[in-house]
Amino acid sequence: MNNHNLFAALRAAFPADLDEVAIETGNGLLYSWRDLDHGSAMMANLLQSLSLPEGARIAVQVEKSVEAMVLYLATLRAGFVFLPLNTAYQSAEIEYFIGNAEPAVVVCSSANFGWVSKIAFKAGTQNVFTLDDDRSGSLLDRAAHCSDRHEAALKQPDDMAAILYTSGTTGRSKGAMLSHGNLLSNARVLKDYWGWRTRAEGGDVLIHALPIFHVHGLFVAIHGALINGSKMIWLSKFDPKKVIEKLPEATVFMGVPTLYVRLLAEPGLTRDACRNMRLFIAGSAPLLLDTFLEWQARTGHTILERYGMSETAMLTSNPCQNGERRGGTVGFALPGVHLRVQGDDGQPLPVGDIGNIQVQGPNVFSGYWRMPEKTAEEFTADGYFKTGDVGKTDTDGYITIVGRSKDLIISGGYNVYPAEIEGFINELPGVAESAVVGVPHADFGEVGVAVVIAKPGATPDSLQIMAEMKSKMANFKVPKQCFLVSELPRNAMGKVQKNVLREQYKALFA
Ligand code: MLC
Ligand code: AMP
Numbered sequence: 001m002n003n004h005n006l007f008a009a010l011r012a013a014f015p016a017d018l019d020e021v022a023i024e025t026g027n028g029l030l031y032s033w034r035d036l037d038h039g040s041a042m043m044a045n046l047l048q049s050l051s052l053p054e055g056a057r058i059a060v061q062v063e064k065s066v067e068a069m070v071l072y073l074a075t076l077r078a079g080f081v082f083l084p085l086n087t088a089y090q091s092a093e094i095e096y097f098i099g100n101a102e103p104a105v106v107v108c109s110s111a112n113f114g115w116v117s118k119i120a121f122k123a124g125t126q127n128v129f130t131l132d133d134d135r136s137g138s139l140l141d142r143a144a145h146c147s148d149r150h151e152a153a154l155k156q157p158d159d160m161a162a163i164l165y166t167s168g169t170t171g172r173s174k175g176a177m178l179s180h181g182n183l184l185s186n187a188r189v190l191k192d193y194w195g196w197r198t199r200a201e202g203g204d205v206l207i208h209a210l211p212i213f214h215v216h217g218l219f220v221a222i223h224g225a226l227i228n229g230s231k232m233i234w235l236s237k238f239d240p241k242k243v244i245e246k247l248p249e250a251t252v253f254m255g256v257p258t259l260y261v262r263l264l265a266e267p268g269l270t271r272d273a274c275r276n277m278r279l280f281i282a283g284s285a286p287l288l289l290d291t292f293l294e295w296q297a298r299t300g301h302t303i304l305e306r307y308g309m310s311e312t313a314m315l316t317s318n319p320c321q322n323g324e325r326r327g328g329t330v331g332f333a334l335p336g337v338h339l340r341v342q343g344d345d346g347q348p349l350p351v352g353d354i355g356n357i358q359v360q361g362p363n364v365f366s367g368y369w370r371m372p373e374k375t376a377e378e379f380t381a382d383g384y385f386k387t388g389d390v391g392k393t394d395t396d397g398y399i400t401i402v403g404r405s406k407d408l409i410i411s412g413g414y415n416v417y418p419a420e421i422e423g424f425i426n427e428l429p430g431v432a433e434s435a436v437v438g439v440p441h442a443d444f445g446e447v448g449v450a451v452v453i454a455k456p457g458a459t460p461d462s463l464q465i466m467a468e469m470k471s472k473m474a475n476f477k478v479p480k481q482c483f484l485v486s487e488l489p490r491n492a493m494g495k496v497q498k499n500v501l502r503e504q505y506k507a508l509f510a
Contacts (some may be wrong), residue, residue, distance in 0.1 A: 079153025157181025256413030
């Protein structure tokens with residue numbers, strides 16, 4: 001019987017010589033392929049020794065480290081479900097995720113152990129480990145006693161590999177369930193599409209500078225390197241100077257648009273620094289044409305922009321080898337991905353018309369964790385997933401995203417759902433109502449602005465509102481400015497006209 005375990009496929013691509021360097025960290029630590037193999041075996045054995053039920057979730061909120069990546073590999077290897085959590089999430093957010101996912105194991109940093117373990121034990125989680133970014137923590141202490149050999153658990157393509165929480169328009173986060181088959185099909189398609197070089201061709205070296213709790217850093221980057229047996233230069237945080245220092249040793253870089261904007265602000269970004277680079281990939285948010293053109297002029301390289309989602313992994317990409325990479329577009333649907341643009345009436349639109357992007361393919365998730373109604377709403381009757389993105393195709397087949405039908409702000413590559421922030425603000429003393437809108441921002445692309453109406457007779461303070469948000473929610477979600485106004489613009493139905501607010505505040509940070 002074939003094993004469809006994603007880890008087994010990644011492991012099969014490790015080079016024959018396991019002593020070669022697989023990962024070099026920003027501060028010079030070297031990890032061999034053998035280290036990844038043995039480390040993930042030890043952690044997988046530890047997880048299996050805990051007598052966890054089939055499909056147990058392993059929730060992880062830790063700082064970026066190679067060991068954290070190895071824990072991801074170990075979870076796949078042992079056949080459990082990986083549930084990564086943004087390190088910016090605070091206690092109310094973590095309480096929701098743990099309560100909703102009911103993980104059997106929670107791994108957190110030792111600094112957060114006190115409050116995280118309290119939440120976890122209350123929710124019925126029996127195992128809470130710590131893992132820090134200095135190679136310490138109870139997870140590693142326990143794994144050190146386990147065997148470094150492990151046979152990957154037998155998995156079918158539909159078996160769940162990971163749950164990624166993505167916020168919802170109602171303000172409640174939904175866990176997108178991704179299977180081994182979803183992730184492996186995507187990794188295999190991208191291996192060919194982006195022309196990863198075999199070892200005989202000299203191999204590729206990826207600079208990994210993204211966080212590892214979202215699709216981009218966790219799946220696209222890590223699977224990309226591992227399934228090609230390619231080395232990674234592993235940076236725990238994005239630091240433009242460090243990336244530029246490492247460029248001459250690398251061939252591939254992946255980033256959200258903000259990373260490209262910040263790199264362009266560095267005089268050290270030159271053609272010479274990029275002399276060995278083969279491919280710069282951008283995605284997770286719209287890459288401005290200005291950034292695309294400035295990058296081309298400065299480095300001589302044309303950024304390849306691609307488009308994806310938590311629910312689907314990668315959907316489209318500009319060409320790597322054969323064809324033009326067009327700025328402002330996200331390229332073509334990847335092989336095996338069926339993408340269509342439909343009108344609001346559910347009818348297909350002619351080429352060039354703007355409509356709702358819907359997708360189908362082996363990469364598309366099976367549904368939201370324990371939310372069958374929400375899942376049903378997000379799929380069409382004929383099985384296409386409604387992305388919530390609005391776009392068009394041109395006569396050459398290039399796809400352009402022109403907006404979103406979902407009320408979502410993408411800030412520096414992180415998604416912020418206005419409904420969630422508005423819900424929070426509306427509960428604060430003295431607040432009658434609020435509206436949060438996204439406005440252009442030179443660094444983050446887009447940021448939130450909150451517009452608030454006070455209850456009659458009340459005088460809430462905008463700084464106080466900002467401080468409340470900062471103390472209770474992930475920092476990237478907090479609007480960059482808050483205004484108190486006497487009324488919100490409304491249409492004839494009484495609905496707040498967010499487009500009017502966006503127009504009003506558009507020059508704040510542009
Ligand atoms: C940090 N801040 C942000 C922010 N990141 N605010 C809005 N949006 C963000 N993305 C806050 C900080 O908390 C701080 O608040 C202030 O803004 C200044 O922060 P900074 O020091 O400039 O931020 P930094 O730590 O350098 O982080 C910026 C960043 C980071 C761009 C490196 O946001 C990042 O790594 N983004 C990548 C996200 C990503 O990987 N997305 C992929 C999703 S997958 P204060 O109050 O302290 O001043 C996906 C699917 C797909 O979308 O297609 O890939
Ligand atoms: P997430 O839920 O974090 O996976 O975010 C997915 C969303 O990011 C998509 O639905 C798009 O709105 C957006 N996105 C991803 N890549 C691009 C891109 N290249 N251009 C524009 N938007 C993008």
